[in-house]
Amino acid sequence: MSEARRNFIEGVRAEVPLLIGVFPFGMIYGALALNAGLSNAAAQMMSSIVFAGSAQFITAQLVHDNTPALVIILTITVVNLRHMLYSASLAPYLKDLSLRWKVLLSYLLTDEAYAPSILHYEKEGLQTHKHWFLLGAGFSLWFNWQVSTAIGIFLGAAIPESWSLDFALPLTFIAMVVPVLKKQPMIAAALSAGFTAILAYNLPFKLGLILAALVGIAVGTILEGRK
């Protein structure tokens, strides 16, 4: 087996435990996006155009709430800013690659592809065919996400509207946010954002969402700095 292929398979293998967790998530996304009012095609294509789980869930919710396009785009940007950290952290291992490889691997750079790859790179150091590992992890996740979205859309179409499935979106967000509320600044960030969102609810263009997010981020950062 060639060195490149061996690295690719290693990447896929490292991704498998994550794929098991991501699959139901993709299905939930597909079903909920449909329920939030996206067409089958839009729900499916978002999984390859945006290809970022939490941003996709949030977009579905905001479309459901008739949020203006610019506010949705701003929110996607804020939510996905963390990818710059992954980009910075992987950059030294990818610096000698061609532009085409950098573009491909950047497109595939999600939370779930980043996590096993950086662990692997930090352990193994710089080697010639290392980018194939990231390709294996990233591509298997991408494939898994497309298929699980499609199954979710298929199943979601069968769920009657009277089931209030739109409520599953905020429930998904509760499941994402509650486990990270461990330290004081995190709790303060969440509470201040929630409180601001209520106070600023009637701002035009749903700008209250952006304002609330910024207040929460600022409160958390300032409180952490004071410790």
Next chain:
Amino acid sequence: MNIWLVMIIGGLITFGMRFSLIYLFGRLEIPETMRKALHYVPPAVLSAIIIPELLIRDGVLDVSLGNTRLLAGIVAIITAWFSRSTLLTILVGMAALFVLQWLG
């Protein structure tokens, strides 16, 4: 609102951020404050969505026992706190909403 335009621009921005420092390696560093601030993005954005979703019904603040989504949301928050499971939180929260709507 055009969902396709939102997806394409949102996708391009997301790609741009993923590509940014891989492309600019050595020429740009992420400031420490921004690194810190990024930790607070998920709880801030998600809470800014969740709280109005639970507390505001039809455009008005509704903190009463008649607000079934608020009660079901509290059940879900408790479930998430103890189980740390996404699937269980969704299932219990939806079940709570069904029961409360049925009772109401």
